[in-house]
Amino acid sequence: MKFFIDTADIDAIKDAYEMGLVDGVTTNPSLIKQSGRDHEETIRDIASFVPGPISVETISSTAQGMLDEADIYQTWGHNIVIKIVMSPEGMQAVKYLSAKGIKTNVTVTFTAAQALIAAKAGATYISPFVGRLDDIGHNGMDLIKQIRTIYDHYSFQTKILVASVRNPIHLLDAAMIGADVATVPPKILQQLFKHPLTDKGIEQFLVDSKAFQKT
Secondary structure (H helix, E strand, O other): OEEEEEOOOHHHHHHHHHOOOOOEEEOOHHHHHHHOOOHHHHHHHHHOOOOOOEEEEOOOOOHHHHHHHHHHHHHHOOOEEEEEEOOHHHHHHHHHHHHOOOOEEEEEEOOHHHHHHHHHHOOOEEEEEHHHHHHOOOOHHHHHHHHHHHHHHHOOOOEEEEEOOOOHHHHHHHHHHOOOEEEEOHHHHHHOOOOHHHHHHHHHHHHHHHHHOOO
16 A cells, blocks of 8 residues: 655655655645645645655636646646546546546545546546544445445546545554555654554663663
8 A cells, every 4th residue: 555645744745755655745725824835836845856646736616727727737746646626527627637648636535426436537546535534423444445345346447545544543444445545644654653562672672782882
Protein backbone atom coordinates (compact mmCIF):
# COMPACT_ATOMS: atom_id res chain seq x y z
CA MET A 1 0.00 0.00 0.00
CA LYS A 2 1.28 3.44 -0.88
CA PHE A 3 1.46 6.26 1.66
CA PHE A 4 0.44 9.76 0.63
CA ILE A 5 0.92 12.54 3.15
CA ASP A 6 -2.07 14.80 3.74
CA THR A 7 -0.61 18.24 4.37
CA ALA A 8 0.73 21.39 2.73
CA ASP A 9 3.46 21.80 5.38
CA ILE A 10 6.69 21.67 3.36
CA ASP A 11 8.90 20.80 6.35
CA ALA A 12 6.62 17.93 7.41
CA ILE A 13 6.56 16.56 3.86
CA LYS A 14 10.36 16.71 3.61
CA ASP A 15 10.82 14.95 6.96
CA ALA A 16 8.51 12.10 5.98
CA TYR A 17 9.94 11.89 2.46
CA GLU A 18 13.47 11.48 3.83
CA MET A 19 12.23 8.45 5.81
CA GLY A 20 10.76 6.87 2.66
CA LEU A 21 7.19 7.38 3.84
CA VAL A 22 5.90 9.64 1.07
CA ASP A 23 4.76 8.13 -2.21
CA GLY A 24 2.61 11.17 -2.97
CA VAL A 25 0.88 14.20 -1.44
CA THR A 26 -2.74 15.29 -1.09
CA THR A 27 -3.74 18.89 -0.52
CA ASN A 28 -7.00 20.82 -0.30
CA PRO A 29 -7.97 24.47 0.18
CA SER A 30 -8.10 24.07 3.98
CA LEU A 31 -4.57 22.61 4.15
CA ILE A 32 -3.21 25.34 1.88
CA LYS A 33 -4.83 27.97 4.10
CA GLN A 34 -3.27 26.39 7.20
CA SER A 35 0.17 26.58 5.60
CA GLY A 36 -0.14 30.37 5.35
CA ARG A 37 1.55 30.33 1.96
CA ASP A 38 0.59 31.07 -1.63
CA HIS A 39 -1.22 28.19 -3.31
CA GLU A 40 0.88 27.97 -6.47
CA GLU A 41 4.16 28.53 -4.65
CA THR A 42 3.34 25.74 -2.19
CA ILE A 43 2.46 23.19 -4.87
CA ARG A 44 5.52 24.06 -6.96
CA ASP A 45 7.73 23.61 -3.89
CA ILE A 46 6.25 20.18 -3.17
CA ALA A 47 6.57 19.12 -6.81
CA SER A 48 10.25 20.10 -6.79
CA PHE A 49 11.22 17.19 -4.52
CA VAL A 50 8.28 14.73 -4.42
CA PRO A 51 8.24 12.65 -7.62
CA GLY A 52 4.93 10.93 -6.85
CA PRO A 53 1.37 12.17 -7.44
CA ILE A 54 0.38 15.53 -5.92
CA SER A 55 -3.36 16.15 -5.66
CA VAL A 56 -4.46 19.75 -6.17
CA GLU A 57 -8.13 20.49 -5.61
CA THR A 58 -10.38 22.50 -7.88
CA ILE A 59 -12.80 24.93 -6.26
CA SER A 60 -15.21 25.69 -9.10
CA SER A 61 -18.78 24.38 -8.99
CA THR A 62 -19.04 23.96 -12.76
CA ALA A 63 -17.41 21.39 -15.02
CA GLN A 64 -15.92 24.06 -17.26
CA GLY A 65 -14.55 25.93 -14.27
CA MET A 66 -12.90 22.74 -13.01
CA LEU A 67 -11.35 22.15 -16.42
CA ASP A 68 -10.06 25.71 -16.55
CA GLU A 69 -8.43 25.24 -13.15
CA ALA A 70 -6.99 21.90 -14.26
CA ASP A 71 -5.29 23.63 -17.19
CA ILE A 72 -3.55 25.97 -14.74
CA TYR A 73 -2.64 23.32 -12.17
CA GLN A 74 -1.03 21.13 -14.83
CA THR A 75 1.61 23.83 -15.35
CA TRP A 76 2.72 23.64 -11.71
CA GLY A 77 4.41 20.25 -11.95
CA HIS A 78 4.71 17.13 -14.09
CA ASN A 79 3.01 14.96 -11.45
CA ILE A 80 -0.11 16.98 -10.65
CA VAL A 81 -3.37 15.07 -10.06
CA ILE A 82 -6.56 17.09 -10.41
CA LYS A 83 -8.71 16.67 -7.30
CA ILE A 84 -12.43 17.03 -8.02
CA VAL A 85 -15.46 16.80 -5.74
CA MET A 86 -18.13 14.12 -6.15
CA SER A 87 -20.91 15.85 -8.09
CA PRO A 88 -22.53 15.58 -11.54
CA GLU A 89 -20.41 18.50 -12.73
CA GLY A 90 -17.35 16.90 -11.20
CA MET A 91 -17.91 13.63 -13.03
CA GLN A 92 -18.26 15.49 -16.32
CA ALA A 93 -14.85 17.03 -15.69
CA VAL A 94 -13.36 13.68 -14.63
CA LYS A 95 -14.59 11.98 -17.81
CA TYR A 96 -13.11 14.72 -19.99
CA LEU A 97 -9.76 14.78 -18.17
CA SER A 98 -9.51 10.98 -18.17
CA ALA A 99 -10.00 10.93 -21.93
CA LYS A 100 -7.07 13.35 -22.17
CA GLY A 101 -4.87 11.11 -20.02
CA ILE A 102 -4.90 13.53 -17.08
CA LYS A 103 -5.01 11.91 -13.65
CA THR A 104 -7.89 12.73 -11.29
CA ASN A 105 -8.77 12.18 -7.65
CA VAL A 106 -12.47 12.22 -6.74
CA THR A 107 -12.84 13.55 -3.20
CA VAL A 108 -15.47 13.84 -0.42
CA THR A 109 -16.95 10.44 -1.23
CA PHE A 110 -18.99 8.54 1.34
CA THR A 111 -20.82 5.71 -0.46
CA ALA A 112 -19.97 2.73 -2.63
CA ALA A 113 -22.40 4.06 -5.23
CA GLN A 114 -20.34 7.24 -5.48
CA ALA A 115 -17.20 5.14 -5.86
CA LEU A 116 -18.86 3.19 -8.67
CA ILE A 117 -19.82 6.43 -10.43
CA ALA A 118 -16.26 7.77 -10.15
CA ALA A 119 -14.80 4.56 -11.57
CA LYS A 120 -17.27 4.65 -14.47
CA ALA A 121 -16.15 8.22 -15.21
CA GLY A 122 -12.53 7.03 -15.32
CA ALA A 123 -11.16 8.51 -12.11
CA THR A 124 -7.57 7.61 -11.27
CA TYR A 125 -8.24 7.71 -7.53
CA ILE A 126 -11.33 7.63 -5.31
CA SER A 127 -11.02 9.20 -1.85
CA PRO A 128 -13.51 7.77 0.69
CA PHE A 129 -13.50 9.74 3.96
CA VAL A 130 -13.47 7.02 6.62
CA GLY A 131 -12.94 9.26 9.65
CA ARG A 132 -15.90 11.46 8.87
CA LEU A 133 -18.10 8.39 8.52
CA ASP A 134 -16.93 7.16 11.92
CA ASP A 135 -17.81 10.59 13.33
CA ILE A 136 -21.49 10.10 12.48
CA GLY A 137 -21.73 6.56 13.81
CA HIS A 138 -20.88 4.58 10.66
CA ASN A 139 -17.96 2.21 10.20
CA GLY A 140 -15.78 3.85 7.57
CA MET A 141 -13.88 0.63 6.89
CA ASP A 142 -17.08 -1.12 5.83
CA LEU A 143 -17.16 1.33 2.93
CA ILE A 144 -13.59 0.43 1.94
CA LYS A 145 -14.55 -3.27 1.90
CA GLN A 146 -17.56 -2.53 -0.32
CA ILE A 147 -15.52 -0.50 -2.79
CA ARG A 148 -12.75 -3.11 -2.90
CA THR A 149 -15.32 -5.81 -3.68
CA ILE A 150 -17.01 -3.80 -6.43
CA TYR A 151 -13.76 -2.75 -8.09
CA ASP A 152 -12.43 -6.31 -8.00
CA HIS A 153 -15.64 -7.71 -9.50
CA TYR A 154 -15.42 -5.47 -12.53
CA SER A 155 -11.64 -4.93 -12.78
CA PHE A 156 -11.92 -1.16 -12.45
CA GLN A 157 -8.52 0.53 -12.59
CA THR A 158 -9.52 3.32 -10.18
CA LYS A 159 -7.35 3.16 -7.07
CA ILE A 160 -8.83 3.32 -3.57
CA LEU A 161 -7.21 6.21 -1.69
CA VAL A 162 -8.35 6.05 1.93
CA ALA A 163 -8.76 9.59 3.32
CA SER A 164 -9.76 11.23 6.60
CA VAL A 165 -7.44 8.83 8.41
CA ARG A 166 -7.67 9.60 12.14
CA ASN A 167 -5.45 6.95 13.75
CA PRO A 168 -3.00 4.12 12.99
CA ILE A 169 -5.81 1.54 13.18
CA HIS A 170 -7.47 3.17 10.17
CA LEU A 171 -4.23 2.76 8.27
CA LEU A 172 -3.73 -0.87 9.26
CA ASP A 173 -7.34 -1.78 8.52
CA ALA A 174 -7.03 -0.16 5.09
CA ALA A 175 -3.92 -2.22 4.39
CA MET A 176 -5.61 -5.44 5.52
CA ILE A 177 -8.61 -4.78 3.26
CA GLY A 178 -6.37 -4.09 0.29
CA ALA A 179 -6.71 -0.36 -0.27
CA ASP A 180 -4.22 0.93 -2.82
CA VAL A 181 -3.29 4.11 -0.97
CA ALA A 182 -3.87 5.83 2.36
CA THR A 183 -3.33 9.55 2.72
CA VAL A 184 -2.19 10.31 6.23
CA PRO A 185 -1.57 13.46 8.29
CA PRO A 186 2.03 13.84 9.55
CA LYS A 187 0.90 13.26 13.15
CA ILE A 188 -0.46 9.80 12.28
CA LEU A 189 2.73 8.86 10.43
CA GLN A 190 4.71 9.64 13.58
CA GLN A 191 2.34 7.51 15.67
CA LEU A 192 3.16 4.47 13.52
CA PHE A 193 6.62 4.36 15.09
CA LYS A 194 5.33 4.23 18.64
CA HIS A 195 4.95 1.24 20.95
CA PRO A 196 5.74 1.12 24.69
CA LEU A 197 7.90 -1.98 24.27
CA THR A 198 9.85 -0.32 21.46
CA ASP A 199 10.49 2.72 23.66
CA LYS A 200 11.47 0.52 26.58
CA GLY A 201 13.77 -1.60 24.43
CA ILE A 202 15.58 1.42 22.99
CA GLU A 203 16.00 2.89 26.46
CA GLN A 204 17.49 -0.35 27.76
CA PHE A 205 19.84 -0.67 24.77
CA LEU A 206 21.11 2.85 25.40
CA VAL A 207 21.70 2.10 29.08
CA ASP A 208 23.52 -1.15 28.31
CA SER A 209 25.62 0.43 25.57
CA LYS A 210 27.29 2.69 28.12
CA ALA A 211 29.25 -0.32 29.31
CA PHE A 212 31.09 -0.35 25.97
CA GLN A 213 31.78 3.36 25.82
CA LYS A 214 35.30 4.52 26.50
CA THR A 215 35.70 7.10 29.21
